[in-house]
Amino acid sequence: MSQTGSRSGLVVRGHGRHYLVEADDGTRLLCHPRGKKSALVVGDQVRFAVSGDEGVIEAVEPRRNLLYRQDVWKTKSFAANLDQMLVLVAVEPVFSESQLARALIAAESAGIRTAIALNKTDLPGTAAARERLAPYRAMGLTVFDVALKADPAGSRATLLPWLNGQRSFVLGPSGTGKSTLINLLVPDAQAQVGEISEALNSGRHTTTHTQWYWLDSERQTGLIDSPGFQEFGLQQIAPPDLARWMPDLREHMGHCKFHNCSHQHEPGCGVIAAVEAGQIAPSRYRLYGEILAELGAKRW
Numbered sequence: 001m002s003q004t005g006s007r008s009g010l011v012v013r014g015h016g017r018h019y020l021v022e023a024d025d026g027t028r029l030l031c032h033p034r035g036k037k038s039a040l041v042v043g044d045q046v047r048f049a050v051s052g053d054e055g056v057i058e059a060v061e062p063r064r065n066l067l068y069r070q071d072v073w074k075t076k077s078f079a080a081n082l083d084q085m086l087v088l089v090a091v092e093p094v095f096s097e098s099q100l101a102r103a104l105i106a107a108e109s110a111g112i113r114t115a116i117a118l119n120k121t122d123l124p125g126t127a128a129a130r131e132r133l134a135p136y137r138a139m140g141l142t143v144f145d146v147a148l149k150a151d152p153a154g155s156r157a158t159l160l161p162w163l164n165g166q167r168s169f170v171l172g173p174s175g176t177g178k179s180t181l182i183n184l185l186v187p188d189a190q191a192q193v194g195e196i197s198e199a200l201n202s203g204r205h206t207t208t209h210t211q212w213y214w215l216d217s218e219r220q221t222g223l224i225d226s227p228g229f230q231e232f233g234l235q236q237i238a239p240p241d242l243a244r245w246m247p248d249l250r251e252h253m254g255h256c257k258f259h260n261c262s263h264q265h266e267p268g269c270g271v272i273a274a275v276e277a278g279q280i281a282p283s284r285y286r287l288y289g290e291i292l293a294e295l296g297a298k299r300w
């Protein structure tokens with residue numbers, strides 16, 4: 001690696017105040033931000049200078065988008081500059097629709113397109129799980145059926161065309177098969193993680209960190225694995241905007257009599273009419289009410 005000038009790179013992993021940065025030629029270097037700069041996230045494009053066997057991050061390029069969750073007390077940024085997000089759920093354990101809906105709202109409000117993959121479709125509960133996802137299909141989301149362990153080749157063939165050439169963020173609750181997915185799609189996942197652990201001097205397993213993988217040697221298809229799909233706070237969203245980030249509700253908002261309708265009790269509400277007509281799933285409308293209450297809708 002050249003010792004002079006500033007170079008451009010991609011943050012492929014964070015670890016406290018250090019970041020692992022991949023230069024355009026693929027080499028990776030442990031870097032520190034200069035001064036007390038705000039935190040970087042995986043997917044950030046940076047300019048860095050080499051200094052000895054480490055690097056100093058001098059600048060961060062403006063972010064195209066940032067996927068994060070905001071709880072009442074803290075904000076957790078997942079990754080930046082994403083093309084898309086894949087939410088992995090499974091027939092078993094039964095997924096929380098609230099978690100799913102929240103992740104989708106966060107992505108939608110950040111301008112990141114999403115697809116869902118339903119794993120373990122070799123199990124008998126598949127029909128019921130598909131049924132629970134019906135509202136999501138109906139609102140136009142792609143839902144892939146996969147069986148990552150039972151049918152690895154078929155699952156690869158299903159997912160790869162969608163992933164190809166994109167930077168995809170993968171989110172999924174524990175036990176869903178995320179490790180199976182990574183190992184299936186990233187042939188040298190262990191090596192990519194091993195190299196990183198070495199660079200960070202951490203022997204610890206890396207699943208507690210957001211982690212960038214390349215699926216191809218040309219480094220065109222990126223997969224970002226992230227732990228943590230528990231409570232998904234959406235405090236970043238202003239209550240009046242919430243329905244806009246739920247495509248099935250958004251579709252009917254234009255019919256509301258009041259332009260500042262909260263879709264809770266107003267007369268002439270297009271959303272309530274659609275719920276009554278069976279065009280919006282009751283579970284979706286219930287989640288809307290729950291999240292709205294949580295966002296402090298009383299301020300309205």
Ligand SMILES: Nc1nc2c(ncn2[C@@H]2O[C@H](COP(=O)(O)OP(=O)(O)OP(=O)(O)O)[C@@H](O)[C@H]2O)c(=O)[nH]1
Nearest residue numbers: 120122147148149150173174175176177178179180
């Ligand atoms: N029946 C069935 N089981 C699967 C399939 N894919 C994964 N599993 C099983 O699901 C379990 C969880 O898979 P993992 O890949 O470890 O899941 P994970 O999401 O990484 O789980 P955590 O490590 O808890 O985050 C394992 O016992 C897998 O063997 C599948 O296609 N069919």
Ligand SMILES: [Zn+2]
Nearest residue numbers: 256261263269
């Ligand atoms: Zn309304």
